[in-house]
Amino acid sequence: EFIQESQWYVTWNFNFGFYEGIFKLAKDSRIPLYALNAPRKLITQIRMKGWDALSGEEKEIVPNPDLSHEEHRTLIRTIFESAELPHQMKGRGLEMVFEGLYRAQSAWDEVMALNAVRAQKREDKKVVVLVGSGHLLYNLGVNRRAYERNHLPFKTVVCIEIPEGEKNIRVSRTLADYIWAIPEEKIPAFPSVGLRLKKFDGLDNLVVESNPINGVALDAGFEKGDVILSVDGKSFFDINELRIYLAQFTWNDEAKFQLLRDARQVEILLKFAPPQEEDELE
Secondary structure, eight states: OOOHTHHHHHHOOOOHHHHHHHHHHHHHTTTOOOOOOOOOHHHHEEEEGGGGGGHHHHHHSSOOOOOOOHHHHHHHHHHHHHHOGGGGGGHHHHHHHHHHHHHHHHHHHHHHHHHHHHHHHHHHHOOOOOOOOGTGGOOSSSSHHHHHOOOOOOOOOOEEETTTTTOOOOOOOOOOEEEEEEEOOOSSEEEEEEEEOEEEEEEEEEEEOOOOOSTTTTTTTOTTEEEEEEOOOOOOOHHHHHHHHHTOOOOTTTEEEEETTTEEEEEEEEEEEEEEEEEEOO
C-alpha cells in the first residue's frame, strides 16, 4: 500500500527491498521519517534550464543552489568521470552536459540540506540523514549546506566495500569522519531491470522511453518506442504497477514481454541473469 500511494517506482528506480529495513526499524521504534528530496520534475527543470526557469511556487520548494564551490565542482566532475556512463557521455560528451548535471546535483544537495534542517527544528532532536555517499563525501555536499543553514555540529559515516581476502585498504582520512567497512557484494541483492518507461496521452499502454543502457534489460532486445502489450500475460497501464510486478523477480527468474514494434508483435524473454565476474571487471 505504501509503495503504491508513494508512487515509489515512479519517483525512485531502486528496488524497495534495499530500503525496507529502514522503514521497518523506523516503524517498530516509532522514529519519525522525513522525505528530503524534491519532485524529480523540478530537478530535471533545473538541470535543463536552470533554477530561474522555476515558478515562484517551485522556488519555495527548491532553494537556489550555490554553484560557486570549486572543490565540490571538482568532486562531482571526478565522480561523473569515473561513473558507468554511456560512451556518449564520456570525454567531450560529458563536457557538453556537465553544467546541467552539476546544477541538478547541487539542487539535490541544497533541497535535502534545507529539509534536514527543517526536520531538526521540528523534532528538536539529533537527525540521521541517509543519502548516497556522493552527496556527502569530504563534507562538501548536503552536510556542508546544512551546516551553513544552522551551524549545528555534524558527523559523516561512509561505507566502503572490502573485497574478500583484502587486508589493507587505503582511504583518505578526509573522506568522512568515520569509515564503515562492509563485505563486498558479489552481486546486488536485487536485480536492476533498467527499463525506462513513459506514458503518452491517448495511449493506455506503457512505452519504452529509450534503449536500455544497464540492468538485465541491456542486450535483451528492447528498443526505444516499444509498446508494452503484456508481461507474463498481464496488461499494465501504470508505470508504478509494472515496476512493482517486476520488483518481485529475483536472480535467474524470467519474464515474458509482448511488445508492439513497427506495427508487428515482438516477444522478448527477459532473463534476470546475475552478472558474471567478467562483466563486473569491464
